[in-house]
Amino acid sequence: MNRKLVAGALLAVLVLSSGCLGFLLGDTYSVSASKATVGDDTLSQTGYDQAKVKKVGIKRTFKAAGQSRDVKVTNWVAQYHKSIGIEGVGEQTVATFTVVSSPSVSVGKKSFNPLAKFDNRDLVEKFVAGYANVRDVKTVGSKNVTLLGKETKVTEFTGTAKTHGVSIDVTIQATKVKHDGDWIVVLAVYPKKLDESDDVSQLISGVQHDG
Secondary structure, three states, X not given: OHHHHHHHHHHHOOOOOOOOHHHHHOOOEEEEOOOEEEOHHHHHHHOOEEEEEEEEEEEEEEEEOOEEEEEXXXXXXXXXXXXXXXXXXXXXXXXXXXXXXXXXXXXXXXXXXXXXXXXXXXXXXXHHHOOOOEEEEEEEEEEEEEXXXXXXXXXXXXXXXXXXXXXXXXXXXXXXXXXXXXXEEEEEEEEOOOOXXXXXXXXXXXXXXXX
């Protein structure tokens, strides 16, 4: 399920449109997000470990003024795991926390990014439910948490995830903010039987953005 969660993030972050003088003149237009990660102190306090932090490049072709031009979009995905020891099995990942940073593409006074129009439920459906075998997603509550200096609504959902032939009731938390020109999306997934709510709030508050 964890690999599919990241895969969902990679597939979901696509730029809708773009344009600039270089685009019209025939140059390849590139736009990149700044990396968003969780600070080491916060990871230590919550028991989460870094799984991966990577760039995700997407190449799109757009048409303008009768010409086709390539647009290179660079996003960042950072994923963190919490593991527990299970007798006879060893360490197993039980919770994931993912941060996605995606750039906005400016065209004159307008900027474009599909994340701008997504609410928290849309984020879960695009990033998690569609790619992690999570079904029956229901909204169960919300809370306000500070993310990158901005108070944001974190929505909590429940769902049923199927992995390795076993169905597990899970809790999902999702939110987003725009910071220094990038959209920052946060998603947490963990078994419903575990109470990770406080740690997730701390992780959200501990997100750092290089922008």
